[in-house]
Amino acid sequence: MNAEIIAAGSEMLTPARIDTNSLYLTAELNNIGVEVVAKSVIGDDRDRLAAAIRRALSDSPILILSGGLGPTEDDVTREAVAQALNRKLTYSGEIAKALERRFARAGRKMAGINMRQAFVIEGAAVLPNDRGTAPGQWVEESGAVAMLLPGPPHELQAMFERECLPRLAGMVPRMAIRTLSLRVAGMAESDVDQIVAPIYKKYENPATTILAAAGEIQVHLRARCASVAEADALLAEVGGPIELALGDRVYSRNGEPLEAVVGGLLRRSGATVSVAESCTGGLLGERITSVAGSSGYFAGGFITYSDAMKVEMLGVSLDTLERFGAVSGETAEAMAVGARRRTGSTYALSVTGAAGPEAPSGPAGNPIPVGTVYIGLAGAAGARVLRRVLFGDRQRIRVFAAQMALDLLRRRMLGLV
């Protein structure tokens, strides 16, 4: 069953405001098997809002409106729904009295303008609001329902939970939704899709989506079934082959970020890691230490931007720097080996590269293309270097390089490289 969400209010269309009610409502609706197929924010314009309501109710059996139930003239949700359904608004003496009591309890005189909140759409059920003044409304029309809920999140959430969910239970077939999220490092979106599309394309349920995030691809599967057991079985049926096809490229299957996965591997094997960073300038260390408890396995880091610092802090030889340049596999290796020796860590990671905007010169005076990155890994079994040319601006290159470094360590600890 499908739902749409509309937030009413011009203030929600300013650059600094976000409609967070729709996130709460989406989570609650998904939990009972209802899909949100569209959501919108509409300013304080009764005609535009009424047109959107009419359209939504003809497309989807469930429409949730938030906001625009207050006492002022720019609160037009009641009027817009009445207009869309071609119904009257009637004054409710009962609501008016409840409002007056509420103000009296707070020792305040009620401004007359609040009486706007006492108008009810013909045929609507009134939803009491125990956290604010604006009552909600539940209106049915030819098998569809529109819910009018107040904008403040704590009012909306209490009302939705107490008044709407029980009513929805009578409308919505019972349904369980289970999800599986796989995170993949070191592959392009199109390459992941080529591998997994032949598997997921055969299924409409679970729904599979592929997302590109910073330095990684995420594969999301979402199964909707009559029972949890059925949904889990379906996830296993489709997700299993997808995981198998992606193999060791999958670094986490429950949303855990790469630095936490690497941290877990280090902790379990009693190993430690140090870092030597040039173009990432501290980003790699920052990610590793963003994990609570990382002090147990992080041995230290060196941020060596200049040749001189690579020599002094890491013991990279001047000869290596002169012959191969700072952005080279040889320097990356020497940086990692140096960091490992200076900290006594089990592993050491290094990053050196051209993050831009200027392309640096190589040892022969040739320009090194922006985006060229070398990742070094040193361990007891020796050193290893990766080279990649990354797209994008300075920030993106740095983020991808840090991701590559973490993934290289993960793969080494799993015995894959």
Added chain:
Amino acid sequence: MNAEIIAAGSEMLTPARIDTNSLYLTAELNNIGVEVVAKSVIGDDRDRLAAAIRRALSDSPILILSGGLGPTEDDVTREAVAQALNRKLTYSGEIAKALERRFARAGRKMAGINMRQAFVIEGAAVLPNDRGTAPGQWVEESGAVAMLLPGPPHELQAMFERECLPRLAGMVPRMAIRTLSLRVAGMAESDVDQIVAPIYKKYENPATTILAAAGEIQVHLRARCASVAEADALLAEVGGPIELALGDRVYSRNGEPLEAVVGGLLRRSGATVSVAESCTGGLLGERITSVAGSSGYFAGGFITYSDAMKVEMLGVSLDTLERFGAVSGETAEAMAVGARRRTGSTYALSVTGAAGPEAPSGPAGNPIPVGTVYIGLAGAAGARVLRRVLFGDRQRIRVFAAQMALDLLRRRMLGLV
């Protein structure tokens, strides 16, 4: 003039995702006097998206679409706009070649599926994408325009600024909007407001907003007038007294981040800086080196999580660590002095603190409250230490600590401390 924004993509309809592109786009449109009257998120459903596009273009002369331009089958924005306008999609050999070149430059083979991105709506102008593979499109229809922009924010923003804003300038009546943005470090939002409210409250134009961001407060003034000269005069009339009242707390007045302000001061005085980080784990170095050209003044950094590394890498004495503990002003000072000596930099900054979630023990076995942070600054004139207890989670404490360190260096270079 009115605009609507539509974000395409089922992933944007999940409980954890927010369409932040619309916030950026709203700010940019407001700047040129365009009002956003509605925005929506529509899933990967071509018919539903096409209907929304048709409706939006009949209501508003400007429609911006974000997302759904990728290579996979659930990227349907191109098809939906073609369907809404009843136009054909034609294959562009030129785009295809550019895509191939892009992949070749990175030494990668392009998956055939990427060719979906080479289709252009009949009559559309192609908007080059220098930060990703999906080109944008600009389509006009009976006096209205639809812009198709990629979903990743850094791609969308670069394309909108370079390709769309100049084209919009020819459509939108000229209204001069001028803004002044003041960034303030080291003050609480309510303290800033108390100082500046008596000044800005007297004016509806410029509109003044106060925003709390990570480790700083921003004061935004926005004047809308018939001419630039008028708007500038108004900004000076209100902004001048606000700046005067905030004094040297204002570190930038044009959106420049603190690390760039500090970088400019270092560059202009021919000075260099190094860092020694404990609880920030590389974040301070990462911020300093995020500025293009920072290699000119960044002398290097040490990430020293453990006591042993503080001794070995920075020369902090065991005696200091034992007597005062790792989270102490004495250790912060010794770390900064050590980093300065080892790198030969003009200044050195250090951070040591308890970022949580566990509260570490002090030298006497007493627990040190989570959020306690010491910032050290060493220079030719001697060392200085700041102590603060910060609220919030691990991430927030680290971000605030890095901000404090940068601001301390700024104030030292300006002769304020």
